Structures are given as C-alpha cells and as structure tokens.
Amino acid sequence: MIEKKNIALEKAVLIGIITKDQDETQSKEYLDELEFLTYTAGGEVVARFTQKMEMPNPKTFIGSGKMEDVRRFIEENKVGTAIFDDELSAAQERNISKILDVKVLDRTNLILDIFAQRAQTSYARTQVELAQCEYLLPRLRGMWTHLERQKGGIGMRGPGETEIETDRRIVRDKIALLKAKIKTIDKQMAVQRGNRGKMVRVALVGYTNVGKSTLMNVVSKSEVFAENKLFATLDTTVRKVVIQNLPFLLSDTVGFIRKLPTQLVDSFKSTLDEVREADLLLHVVDISHPNFEEHIESVNKILGEIKSGDKPTIMVFNKIDAYKAEPLDEDDLGTEKTKANYSLEEWKKTWMSKIGNNALFISAINKSNLEDFKKRVYDEVREIHITRFPYNHFLYPDYNYEDMK
Known part of the structure; x- marks a missing residue:
C-alpha cells in the first residue's frame, strides 16, 4: 500500500507599495493577483505588507521601519520566502536578502518559476530557459555574496571578478545557444503553419x-x-x-x-x-x-x-x-451607483x-x-x-x- 504524503506549501509573505501611480485599491488588486501567482507556484501566503511611498526605496524597495516589521514577522513565524510585487534590481535583491535572511523573489522571478513548472514541450522549456537566462545575466554580481567591494580599478582585478566574468560568458553563450535552438524550431513551426x-x-x-x-x-x-x-x-x-x-x-x-x-x-x-x-x-x-x-x-x-x-x-x-x-447600500441615501x-x-x-x-x-x-x-x-x-x-x-x-x- 502506497502511503500518501501531504506536500507542505512553502510559507511566503507578500510586499507591495502604494504610490501616486498605484493607489490603495490597485495595490490590493495587484497583491491579490500576486497571491494567486504564489498559490499557482506552490506557496501559501501567510501575510501581506504594504507601505505608502512616493517611489520605491532604491536600496531596499520599502523603508527601513517596514522592512524591520517584515523581518520580525518572518523570524517569529518561520517564513522561508519574501515576494515583492515589482521587479527588484540586483542591488535591492542583495540588500533585502542580507536583512531578511530568506529567499527573496520579485514578481518576474515568480512568473518565470511558474512558467518553468508549466512548460511541457521542448519548445516551451527552451523559451522559458531563455527568459530565465536573460533575467539572470544582469543579476550575477548580486549572487556573489562573498564580494563586498565597490566598483573600481584597484583591488578589483582578482580572481573574484574573473569568476563573475566567466559566469557571464557562460550565460551569454547559453543565451546564444537557446536563441539558435528557438530559431530552428521557429522555422519548423513556420513550415507546419504553411502546410x-x-x-x-x-x-x-x-x-x-x-x-x-x-x-x-x-x-x-x-x-x-x-x-x-x-x-x-x-x-x-x-x-x-x-x-x-x-x-x-x-x-x-x-x-x-x-x-x-x-x-x-x-x-x-x-x-x-x-x-x-x-x-x-x-x-x-x-x-x-x-x-x-x-x-x-x-x-x-x-x-x-x-x-x-x-x-x-x-x-x-x-x-x-x-x-x-454588488448591491447598493439602501440605508445610505447618498450612495452613488458605481x-x-x-x-x-x-x-x-x-x-x-x-x-x-x-x-x-x-x-x-x-x-x-x-x-x-x-x-x-x-x-x-x-x-x-x-x-x-x-x-x-x-x-x-x-x-x-x-x-x-
């Protein structure tokens, strides 16, 4: 008899912002969608955090006070993933990871993960892999957590920089290979469409x-x-x-x-x-x-x-x-129909x-x-x-x- 195992959903918190371009209603709607994306990817949302800001913080996306609230909640509830509703820069991702000490994803990364799960054919898998490589390329520096030095000539000619450049070349070569593969499949599909x-x-x-x-x-x-x-x-x-x-x-x-x-x-x-x-x-x-x-x-x-x-x-x-x-509130005579x-x-x-x-x-x-x-x-x-x-x-x-x- 095969014993059924319950697959534990990955605990996650969602983080979004309210700005002049994205009001509270829109922010809630985007986070609802982000929660559905998280569920689709195999996660369980245990909390949401939002903050009103003029624009995202260039270093940590949200302010330091709100970030501390998120960190405390993650620590107390043993959450393993923090998901941000907008695309994070490599620097933001690196800084947030240091503070929260958990897996940090943005909306783009989450969608790419879902696509990777859902891709069934060789063609779809190739397209997803290409998208992942193009997303990864500018973020390679952020993945080298042992390099804590600023940009500059002196002190940056060591093996660490060479290692990053080697990885960049590998990823660029992979992108070129995937594009060539897609081009070949495209020709085959064009013939199929013509037939x-x-x-x-x-x-x-x-x-x-x-x-x-x-x-x-x-x-x-x-x-x-x-x-x-x-x-x-x-x-x-x-x-x-x-x-x-x-x-x-x-x-x-x-x-x-x-x-x-x-x-x-x-x-x-x-x-x-x-x-x-x-x-x-x-x-x-x-x-x-x-x-x-x-x-x-x-x-x-x-x-x-x-x-x-x-x-x-x-x-x-x-x-x-x-x-x-939605029914109108009949008790409130001043309610306008929307x-x-x-x-x-x-x-x-x-x-x-x-x-x-x-x-x-x-x-x-x-x-x-x-x-x-x-x-x-x-x-x-x-x-x-x-x-x-x-x-x-x-x-x-x-x-x-x-x-x-």
Whole structure:
C-alpha cells in the first residue's frame, strides 16, 4: 500500500507599495493577483505588507521601519520566502536578502518559476530557459555574496571578478545557444503553419485564467488542459473546428498578465506568431472579475506590442454565470451607483454597446449562449472565407467546405 504524503506549501509573505501611480485599491488588486501567482507556484501566503511611498526605496524597495516589521514577522513565524510585487534590481535583491535572511523573489522571478513548472514541450522549456537566462545575466554580481567591494580599478582585478566574468560568458553563450535552438524550431513551426494551407485562422487571446482553454475544449471537442490556476496553458494548441460545414483553425494561446516580464514577451514572441498570423481574434474576458476592464487594457497593450492590435476582434465576455453585481447600500441615501453595482444588462448599455454584435456574453463551463457564439464566429469566418475564395462561393454557395482540400 502506497502511503500518501501531504506536500507542505512553502510559507511566503507578500510586499507591495502604494504610490501616486498605484493607489490603495490597485495595490490590493495587484497583491491579490500576486497571491494567486504564489498559490499557482506552490506557496501559501501567510501575510501581506504594504507601505505608502512616493517611489520605491532604491536600496531596499520599502523603508527601513517596514522592512524591520517584515523581518520580525518572518523570524517569529518561520517564513522561508519574501515576494515583492515589482521587479527588484540586483542591488535591492542583495540588500533585502542580507536583512531578511530568506529567499527573496520579485514578481518576474515568480512568473518565470511558474512558467518553468508549466512548460511541457521542448519548445516551451527552451523559451522559458531563455527568459530565465536573460533575467539572470544582469543579476550575477548580486549572487556573489562573498564580494563586498565597490566598483573600481584597484583591488578589483582578482580572481573574484574573473569568476563573475566567466559566469557571464557562460550565460551569454547559453543565451546564444537557446536563441539558435528557438530559431530552428521557429522555422519548423513556420513550415507546419504553411502546410495548413489557406484555412481561416482564429486565435483565442486574453488575460490569464479567463477560460480560454475551457472554451477551446467546448468548441473543438478536444481535451486541452484547463485548470483554475494562472498560466495553465503555455504551449499554443491548434485544433480544426467545423461549424455548419465550414472548417477553420482555432488556436489557444498563452494568457497575458499585467506587469508581464519583458524577458517573457521577448522569448515567447514566436509562440505569439499564432496571434500575429490569425485572421480573427476572439478576445476572451472574465466579466466576473472586478477589474476586467484593466485586464482588457493589458491585453490590448500586449497585442499592440506584437503588432496585432488592429486585427478583426470579437469580444467574448465569459463567466456570466459567476457575475455578481454588488448591491447598493439602501440605508445610505447618498450612495452613488458605481460600476461595481452594474447588472449585466447595464454593462451592455455602456461602452460595450458600441461594439455591437462583436460583443458576446457566454459561460463556457455552463455552455450558456454558445449557439449565439458559434453563429457569430461562423458569420465572421465565412466572410473571411468568401474574401479568400470568392470563386468557390460564387459557383457553389451551398458547398460543403469541409470536403474542400
């Protein structure tokens, strides 16, 4: 009989700041997301610390008094990890590690760790490794804790500096090797995409954990891995879908996130080629999330960065089954109605009304309004198909396009 072992979650504390650019509400929202990231990585958040500041402390990110509070809590509760909500410089990471004497991670490092856990294929693992190496390179000096000397010519020509330079060269060589490997795989994938012919390509895009993979499974009747964790999907999955005898290719892509590390955007650009080469984007949004509008902005920003912001797009507002409007306080007559109090019908009358029939409201998990979704996607794909194959549509308006080779 095999004895089941309980895997102990790694205790962690979260640290964030409140600034003029990031108010208290936003800070809480970012820390909520950071807690979900920590859970996804296999950690357990036992406390949060925030501080109001004009800007992060260049030496320790937060002030000395708050840092002492964090240190004391970590010591008393035997916490092994401190996670900061923004990217730390090498100097900040080194200084904080000395004070707290625990593992110190920033948001970027945490996301890279999750990607490393989730990468299944050789391609995804190579992309993650490249991102990790590019993150590591400028931080090598901070990892040499035995070198406590300042920069300068005298006294810096010893073996310690040579050791760092050797490691830098190793990492640079590794980066060059990984880039060459990715370039080779890119060529293979480009050939694969070319072999698909001129079928219409549709890509699911959106914030992480909005239900893209669940929608993919329902529409394509496939078994793409879906889980209520961030970044459940790293590798792009492409499936052939047929609606009313009209075939097209549907791809499920990696989810986006606010403060997405630059290294990841760069190393995963090739994965996002599926988005770049798509004829139609289905921008999936978790409408039950209180900050879904910010999520839309984050996704649109990244789409702009990969030159895909002007593609035909259908907004798919998912998880309508989980949407709940906050009730107004009837006892307080002066309470003004905010977006948090909007019903779904009221939301549809806002800026969403300008999108017209390109705004769909569904529940992928409950299969609500999926027929409307399929019809709208079919109409759009058919329009693209007619543009691409006008001769076939003119001669055979009722042709079974599934038989077209």
